[in-house]
Amino acid sequence: MQHTRLAAMPCPIARSLDRVGEWWSILILRDAFAGMTRFEQFRASLGIAPNMLTRRLNALVEAGLLERRLYSDRPPRHDYLLTERGRDFRQVLLALLAWGNRHFAPEGASVQLIHAESGALADPVLVDRATGLPVDGPAFRIVPGPAAGEATHRRLARSQAAPQASTGPAGPGPEGSAA
Template identity: 75%
Template structure:
């Protein structure tokens, strides 16, 4: 079965999924963001088959999220370092971690975000950089951007009805 490519779709979510939408890719990025760089480290952490890990690492390098660097000539060995694009994925992972803890961890958090200085638990939220306000309710909406095509504009205009669950009290 052939996989559909999302790379040419005008949606930024679809384009992002083209690069990181395979679950091993997200877990590799999770481990890279925690400091892992070597093939063996990823393999041990994930329990992934070597051929699958090779394919996923190559795809992340091709997508510009990781950079492959030699660290040994004999035998030839490489490490995988996050690029700026890969480091920019950190807030996405933190949001997934918080969402997973909130909705899929009835036993409690096995991993959490904490203040590095105090150790106090943190609750990641997405905020508007300009105003500092959380982007979690009806004050913010998804709208067509300057590069949106007519199809995107129609889709977004048709589905801009407010969600009653998000209505202000």
């Protein structure tokens, strides 16, 4: 089965999913944030087949989220290090961690985010850098950007006209599938 390439879509969510939407990729990035850099470390942590791990690492390198650095010539061995683009993904991982703990951990959290100095539990929220306000509030809505095509304008116009009760207090969710 041919995988649909989302990179050509104008939607930023589709383009992002094209790079990291496969679950192994997200788990590899999670492990990279935990300090893992070597093929065997990722394989042992994830229990992933070597051929699948090779494909996922290559895709993450190609997407610019990881950088491959040779550490042994014979045999050739590489470290996989987070790039600036990869390090930017940390916010997404923290949001997934908080969302997963809130909605899919009836037994309680197995992983938590804490403040390093105080040890206090942290509850990450996405805020606007300029105002400091949480972006899930009514002060924010999604609108077409300067590069938006006609289909995106139509879709977002429909979503702005939709009743707020069906989309929650923040309005419609992020850009959908057909931007």
